[in-house]
Amino acid sequence: MVPGWMLERAAARRLAGDWRGACAVAGVDVEVDLRALRRVHGAEVADRVEDDLRHLVPDLLRWRMPRRRDGLLEVARHYPLGFFPDGHALVARPPVWWDRPQRITLRFERLDGTSTGRRDDAFVLLRDRWDSRCTAEALNRCGGVDRLPFFTRAGERLPEALVGGQGAEGLVERAVRLDDGGRPAAAWGAAGFRLEVLLFDPRWGRERIDPAAFDPHLAIGERNRVRGEAVRRSLAWLRPVHTTLADAARRVRAFHAERRRTAPWDEAAWDGPEWVADVDEDCGLARIDVRGRCLVLDGLDTDRPRVRLVVGAPYGEADEERRRAEVAEFGVELARVPRIPHELARRPAELTDPDGAHPLVRAALFPEAPPLPPPAPPVLRERVRVHCDQATHEVVMRDGAVVLAHTQMSITREKLLKALGGQLQGCVAARDGWRDPAVRMPRPMRVLRADLLALVRRGDGPAVAAALDRGLDPHVRDEQGRTLLHLLPWLLGADLLPRLLAVGLRLDARDERGETPLHTAVEVGPVDLVRALVAAGADPRARADGPWGRMPLSTNRPELAFLRDHWPGR
Known part of the structure; x- marks a missing residue:
């Protein structure tokens, strides 16, 4: 992207x-x-x-x-x-x-x-x-101190014999292996946490738990198996880097303290669903909400921290009995305990896919690795094969046009059939549909157009310019009838306006709403593009279709006030 x-x-x-x-x-x-x-x-x-x-x-x-x-x-x-x-x-x-x-x-x-x-x-x-x-914090959030867990400082995968060794990285590797092996409770223990399960304490109710876990008629062994499975399901989804949770809790406490310090006096006006005016960032606890359960972390700054697994309040509504139980167990209502969001609790993407990290972050993860070459630019196909009558023909993009393997006589015959009420098929539909969205193209050509429009919507101007260099027909229109001139506000990194005008694209071309490229640029484009279109001859007084057809110069954008100079008589 x-x-x-x-x-x-x-x-x-x-x-x-x-x-x-x-x-x-x-x-x-x-x-x-x-x-x-x-x-x-x-x-x-x-x-x-x-x-x-x-x-x-x-x-x-x-x-x-x-x-x-x-x-x-x-x-x-x-x-x-x-x-x-x-x-x-x-x-x-x-x-x-x-x-x-x-x-x-x-x-x-x-x-x-x-x-x-x-x-x-x-x-x-x-x-x-x-x-x-x-950017160096990414390494710490992955649980690394000197290197990224499972990798060397040069970015090479660590040999299996060395995984889980000494140091902070080895601790992370052992816990991650247990977690991925379906033993999340053991992973918490390997990371140094004391895990206490409160799911089956009658003070918290039985909502959101398998009823069989409380069935007194079940054999003790079977009931314990059901309870063990409930615990595993509760813990398996999160997959945290356990050793970084203390740092995550510190970040959240600092976050709430900063919000309290900078919030306006009228706290009711403070926007954001995460804000709770009476969060107690000094309570010494932190919580992580996981699918109807709550993990309450305690003693994170000690050598033996504790995590308690408790049932969440049903639908987030805690009654007075529930509040009393929470205060008795934790010393404070859970609603007042700072919540660690999942972005901080779960494994960072850099730990699971370090090669997919941004180059600046990758340099922090692998300080001894050479920089990776930039990703190769996407290349659009120049040839597609479409079904035409009883054969399969190749349609080629060449010299800014869609070239067909047909004689002019066969193309004229297809056009005649359409004039008599038929529908364009095969290669002719591929050529005409490229420039006219009302014509349904064969699927391979629709895929090619979708690939091109994906580059446009992502803003990859150089990739579009390279496709034009290889012969792509620039007169394409998208599903809304917009030309590449209409889509210039989406394109970054290349000045395509002079090039598109040179190959014959028209400044007065209309899309399905009857709007010109200047209408689109005025609505969503930068000021420089608007000025360039006007300088090239685009008409600021062109009216769009519809009973209230608007003109580009009627925009409310203050930075485009210069368009009003084009009123008649001024």
Whole structure:
């Protein structure tokens, strides 16, 4: 999802001290006015924000942002990167909708009830996901001190005979092996924890537990087997790095303390489902919620920490009897115990797939390993085979056109059949459907178009340019009738406008909504693209279809006020 050219260019800009240029390369729009910030919030806040921006690794931020199954960024969310006084935060925002350019926006805003989208605090707790000063923390979160567990410092897989040896890494390896072998309770013990199971204590009720675990008519051995299986199911899902839980608890306590210090006086306006005004970060406990159960961690700073497995309050609703039981057992209600989110409790992705880590993080995991070469750019196919009548023919992309293995006479015959009410088939449908979404193409051509549009939606401009170099027909249209000119706001890293105009793409081309490329650029594109389209001859007064056909110059974006100069008579 983060192409090699973006990694290289962003790293070069960042190492040269050009953090704004690095953000531009990585598709991160910085909407932070440091001068206004200094004037309104003071020099200390402005200096802290600027310091965070200078150490931001925008391509790493893009790398670690949550994604949908199709690879696009999760939408309608916001991710605070750091908290500031009076409930303000430096916030990263992905697109508001999936069919928008995959750009990330950085803003300094107040987190209150008016904040849009679901909030996720993972980037505050895990600064190694975006801060160049903290990338070495990834090794510690994996349980490593001198090396990554299961690997050497040079990035080679450790021989089996050396796995589980001495040191912190060996302890992690032994616990992980037990956990993966279906013995999670033994894994907690190997990591030094005293495991106490409270699931079957009558004070907590029997909800969310196999009723057979309480059946007095079962033989003792069978009842113990059922209870053992209930414990295994409760513990098996989490798969933590046990030795890092003490550090995770410290992070969560510091997180709550910082939020309490920077929250506005009106705490009811503080946005975020994780916020609980009366969390007791000094209670000495931490909890992890796992599928109707709760793991309560105690004594994490001692040589023999304890973990107690208890049934969670049914549907999160604890009655007075339940609260009394929690206070008697833990000294505090569980709702007041700081909760370790799963992002901190579960194994980091770097431990399970270190080769899939960002290059900056991989350098921290394997300090003696040479850097990996950048990922190879994706290459679109130039030839596809389609069924045509009783044969299979090859359709080739060559010199900016779809070339068919047919004579002009056979193509004319297919066109005549369509004029008489038939439907285009085979190779002719492959050629015409590439430029007209109303024509259904054979499946191999639909796959080729989907592959091309996937590159566009991910913003890989150089990959699209390389496909054009190899002869790809640039007159493709997507399912909504948009041309590559319409899709320019999605493309990063390459100036394709002059090239597309040179091969004949039209600035007045209309999509299914009757909108031109300038309509799309005004709606979701950067200012520079809008200026370039207008300079190339795009009409800001072109009306879209529909009873309220809008013109590009009627936009409410203040930075595009220059379009109003195109009103008639002005």
